[in-house]
Amino acid sequence: SDVTFSVRNLWKIFGKNADKVVGTDLEKADSGAIKAQTGATVAVRDVSFDVRPGEIFVVMGLSGSGKSTLIRCLTRLIEPTSGQILLDGEDVEQASEQRLRELRRRKVAMVFQHFGLLPNRRIIDNVAYGLEIRGVPRAERYERAREMIGMVGLSGHENSRPGQLSGGMQQRVGLARALAVDPQVLLFDEPFSALDPLIRRDMQNEVVRLQKELDKTAVFITHDLQEALKLGDRIAIMRDGELVQVGTPEEVVGRPANAYVADFTSDVARTSVLTARWLMREAFPEEDTDGPS
Ligand code: ADP
Numbered sequence: 001s002d003v004t005f006s007v008r009n010l011w012k013i014f015g016k017n018a019d020k021v022v023g024t025d026l027e028k029a030d031s032g033a034i035k036a037q038t039g040a041t042v043a044v045r046d047v048s049f050d051v052r053p054g055e056i057f058v059v060m061g062l063s064g065s066g067k068s069t070l071i072r073c074l075t076r077l078i079e080p081t082s083g084q085i086l087l088d089g090e091d092v093e094q095a096s097e098q099r100l101r102e103l104r105r106r107k108v109a110m111v112f113q114h115f116g117l118l119p120n121r122r123i124i125d126n127v128a129y130g131l132e133i134r135g136v137p138r139a140e141r142y143e144r145a146r147e148m149i150g151m152v153g154l155s156g157h158e159n160s161r162p163g164q165l166s167g168g169m170q171q172r173v174g175l176a177r178a179l180a181v182d183p184q185v186l187l188f189d190e191p192f193s194a195l196d197p198l199i200r201r202d203m204q205n206e207v208v209r210l211q212k213e214l215d216k217t218a219v220f221i222t223h224d225l226q227e228a229l230k231l232g233d234r235i236a237i238m239r240d241g242e243l244v245q246v247g248t249p250e251e252v253v254g255r256p257a258n259a260y261v262a263d264f265t266s267d268v269a270r271t272s273v274l275t276a277r278w279l280m281r282e283a284f285p286e287e288d289t290d291g292p293s
Contacts, residue, residue: 005051010083015040043069045241060228061238109178117162124158130181148176168199188220
């Protein structure tokens, strides 16, 4: 199959009237009106997109725009209200519990904002943990864990406890644990937003490096536009549960779909234009690219 995830007309509505809300007339009402009429929260509203193999697909939007809800629906950590999710062409909604567990184990691994490490177990136990619950024999899982710890630059820390490591190092452990199970898709839920800016930049570079090296598909959630532009092969911009644009960084900055995206990206767009002008001046110092001064 040429898509990893295919999401079709996905809705997720929280509240006891959720099932009644997805219908004909409310399709056109805005989320505020639905909330006022029924008390239900429309967290994800009629969202469709495809994630292609090998790409970093970033879901970006302000806090409360529906990003986490969307990513949790992908693995059916929560039930969508309606819509369809295909993982490698297989309908996740139709899968039995057992098949779903198998799909989750074989195909996806998640990296969380607060690392999700077991505090009382060593780094190597934490990295081996996902393999342990998948029934990989002990010797094999520790060998693999050691290899992954090396891959994320933490060799020598195998026997430390999470609390002895900095935030950035702990998130490297989170990354190693996710990579250890060799998933087809990595899901990142704001993994770096608790980190200092410089550490955060290191981790972003690390993700780009590992993703290239290991050829993984990644779905990456962030509220940070700079991070989205840096990491994303394509960016999906969400607003109030809706997907307002899906495109490459160049497209969302250069050809915003509407005023909201334009406003969101205006600082970056301005910086890009200034950089381009500056580069032109450097490259062609004789030509007066700005006209008479
Ligand atoms: P984001 O990840 O972009 O910050 P979320 O997906 O967490 O956004 O939330 C989207 C909307 O859904 C918000 O209005 C939030 O309050 C609401 N929401 C999320 N989870 C629940 C829940 N379990 N119950 C009720 N409302 C929820």
